[in-house]
Amino acid sequence: MAEKKAYPLRINAQVLDAVQRWADDELRSLNAQIEYVLREALRKSGRLKTPGTDDNEDTLK
Template sequence: MKKSFVLRLDDEMYKLLEKWAADEFRSVNGQLEYIINQSLINSGRKKNKTDNQSTDKK
């Protein structure tokens, strides 16, 4: 289940995020989810599913 919450961004930040999302063929919401997910993986707070799958097959 996904949770909804309010996020306030200034206009400049939103426009930059919107452009970044469009460059990667994502919605702004999808881009934010991607960025947060990658940050959680990179910080070691979340396991990368592709890493788990590759180690499970060995």
Template sequence: MPTSRPDRKQVLLRLDPAVHDALARWAADELRSTNAQLEFLLRRALADAGRLPDGVGRIRKAGRPPKER
């Protein structure tokens, strides 16, 4: 099913397996995918550093999306 989301950049990221496992557990605890958790953390770090660009869309809330009627 196509979505109306804008194109997304893809990035190859190499992580220590222990870091990946910890990230995956954290993501599961917050009902996010590992990818969504990484984006959440990167956005938060950019915002904390005052480097989040203007006009960046909001990230959707954690958890299952609401059922469509």
């Protein structure tokens, strides 16, 4: 499992409430929802490798 680090986050109250409702809808904690949204944004922008990928593409051939 990846190391977890604590980070204090200052966030607009309305945004926090909206993310909390979203988390409730998806049966996640607020913290897990924030991490999920950040991870998806990073993955979609190509800044985070998806699990199971590796730099050596020869294994896929």
